[in-house]
Amino acid sequence: MLSPKKVKHRKQMKGRLTGLALRGSTLAFGEYALKAVECGRLTSQQIEAARIAINRKVKRGGQMWIRIFPDKPFTKKPAETRMGSGKGAHEGWMAPIRPGRILYELSGVEEELALEALRLAANKLPLATKIITRGNTL
Amino acid sequence: MLQFEVSASVRRNFGKGAARGLRRDGKTPAVLYGPKTEPISLVIDTKDMTKVLLTIQRRNAVLSLDIEGGSGKRHVVVQELQSDPINDTLIHADFYEISLDAPMVLEVPLQYKGKARGVEMGGDFVISRHSITLKGKVLDIPDSVEVDVSELDPGAALTCGQLPIPAKVSLVGDAEAVCASVTAVGG
Numbered sequence: 647m648l649s650p651k652k653v654k655h656r657k658q659m660k661g662r663l664t665g666l667a668l669r670g671s672t673l674a675f676g677e678y679a680l681k682a683v684e685c686g687r688l689t690s691q692q693i694e695a696a697r698i699a700i701n702r703k704v705k706r707g708g709q710m711w712i713r714i715f716p717d718k719p720f721t722k723k724p725a726e727t728r729m730g731s732g733k734g735a736h737e738g739w740m741a742p743i744r745p746g747r748i749l750y751e752l753s754g755v756e757e758e759l760a761l762e763a764l765r766l767a768a769n770k771l772p773l774a775t776k777i778i779t780r781g782n783t784l
Numbered sequence: 785m786l787q788f789e790v791s792a793s794v795r796r797n798f799g800k801g802a803a804r805g806l807r808r809d810g811k812t813p814a815v816l817y818g819p820k821t822e823p824i825s826l827v828i829d830t831k832d833m834t835k836v837l838l839t840i841q842r843r844n845a846v847l848s849l850d851i852e853g854g855s856g857k858r859h860v861v862v863q864e865l866q867s868d869p870i871n872d873t874l875i876h877a878d879f880y881e882i883s884l885d886a887p888m889v890l891e892v893p894l895q896y897k898g899k900a901r902g903v904e905m906g907g908d909f910v911i912s913r914h915s916i917t918l919k920g921k922v923l924d925i926p927d928s929v930e931v932d933v934s935e936l937d938p939g940a941a942l943t944c945g946q947l948p949i950p951a952k953v954s955l956v957g958d959a960e961a962v963c964a965s966v967t968a969v970g971g
Contacts, residue, residue, distance in 0.1 A: 666868075666869045666870065667869055668869070671869035681870075706908070707903070707908050707909075708908070709908075709910060709911075745869065745870050746868075746869025747869075753911060754908065754909050754910065754911065778872070780841075780842075781841060782838075782872075783867075783872055784834070784837050784838070784865055784867045784872055784874060
């Protein structure tokens, strides 16, 4: 599972997702990509699940790039706990996603296979996404 | 080199309010500049420009810019494009005026054709470069360089120096840099 090796502070504030992805919004490495069209947060488990979905479909061959990294910690209070008494315990890592962000890129595989692999990956994610190809982008 | 004609008119309203109004009306703000040209703010038709850009598909192309009320056609290249990150619609375009006789340095995309022999034997085809840099007169520089990779064996690599580059243009950069390779079988 993806997570930072070390961080300066164990817990962070939640933050708000506003605006569009100004960085990481263009197809940079591969031929096909999965792009987020709404904002949200992807946990390291979700990123891993989508990666596995792509790899299982593509099997061998091709190259994949994960363009996001879950570097933001999130916390959770235990069940049936009264409010207060400080912030909850560290639960996991997430990547804040803004609309337009490229999540995964693929190359070196047939178009039909790449599109199907990205469709399966999209099903693992809690965000609305779309598939883009190098030929259909400005 | 691909060549297209684009018509434009001079823009007199500036600022984001005016630019948004233009976009609502199906127009896109643009700017023309060059080494010997004063910058001119322009308006282009979004639909026509998008059609041209999708045909160009990031390849190099010379556009003949016909500015309404201007003095003749100007030869330009697309210097920069701003597009919406979600819808991929055109927001703004920068045109750079060029001289057809002066040498230019341009990024030329590579198009890999065929299936490498090494892939059929079980290796993976890895693209390391999508483009190379060429120098020459604009019309001599190809819009893309087609590379036949069918002869690539497992473990073999194709370098920039081995690419079929036209005689009138020269390669800029490292000729030994790997463009594509096939991984060794079982490696």
